[in-house]
Amino acid sequence: MSRDEAENGDSRPRSPTIKSVETSLEIVDELQARDGARVSELAEAIGKSKGTIHKHLITLLKHDYVVKSGGEYRIGLRFLDIGGYALHQIEGRQYIEPKIRELADLTGETVQFSVEQRGRCVILGRKAGQKGVFSRARVGKRFYMHQVAGGKAILANLPDEHVREIVSRHGLPAATDATITNETVLFEELETVRERGYAFNIDESTRGLHAVGVPLMGPDGEIFGAFAVAGPSHRMRGEQFKDEIPNTVRSVVNELELNLAHS
Incomplete structure (x- = not known):
């Protein structure tokens, strides 16, 4: 099983790929994960010779995709341009960003908006309110969907067949x-999310972090993405966590859905 298959839990046969491109992408992933690295470190991590790694x-x-300082390589800002371009392809983004800021001001906590792409939850926008705490989330960060509130809110509004494909x-x-690690338990949770209209993350992605996720439906009636409000467990609890914050987010999301429908 390849490294990618091991990380993603996917052992199905893959279409033919170009090995040299895969090596370059592995290098980029390692540079990001390590916040920079030397040739020898990358060679050991990827399992290629130092000569091969150096050529890549x-x-x-x-092409400005990496930069070098001393003997260490780091991710280059060329990726920032590509990421910005990818982000601007998202239709309705101009309506979503103000709502992220509004929710951050209303709740005081950290708010993010995410969408599903290739079975992962991808953060498209994020803002910390007055009381917002640091978390692993950033624009472009990908999460396993079942681990986060926004991901579960999206999964609950996808066809069961699609959800099974993602799990597979x-x-x-x-x-x-x-974290939910059983498919039967996950589907039971998603049914509950559909019934009440929002999802919870209670220590499922990070110990001590709680979140509420609310789906955003597109004008065509299909899931567009999800807003999530996250904060420390000592604040995100009780009536505020179970009722007040979900109702606040749903109110803002409903207004946004009307704007998208008539835009």
Whole structure:
């Protein structure tokens, strides 16, 4: 099983791929994960010779996808331009960003908006309110959908067949001992989310972090993405967590859905 298959829980046969491109992408992933690295470190992590790794790095350096400082390579800002372009392709983004800021001001907590792409939950926008705490989330960060409130809110509004395909591809890996790792339990949770209209994340992605996720439906009636409000467990609890914050988010989302429908 390849490294990608092991990480994603996917052991199905893959279409033929170009190995040299895969190596370059592995290098990029390692540079991001390590916040920069030397040739020897990358060679050991990826399992390629230092000569091979160096050739890939020189190519990436030539095209500004990596930069070099001393003997260490880091991700280059060329990716920032590509990421910005990808983000601007999202229709309705101009309506979503003001709502992220509004919810951050209303709740005082950290708010993010995410969509599903290839079975992962991808953060498209994020803002910390007055009381917002640091978390692993950032624009472009991908999460396993079953681990986060926004991801579960999206899953609950996808056809069951699509959800099973996502589980088959990525598995149900645990981030904490509270993460759902059983498919039957996940479908039971998603049914509950559909009935009440929002999802909870209680220590499931990060211990001590709680979140509420509310789906955003598109004008065509299909799921567009989800807003999530996250904060520390000592604040996100009781009536505020179970009722007040979900109702606040749903009110803002309903207004946004009307705007999208008539835009």
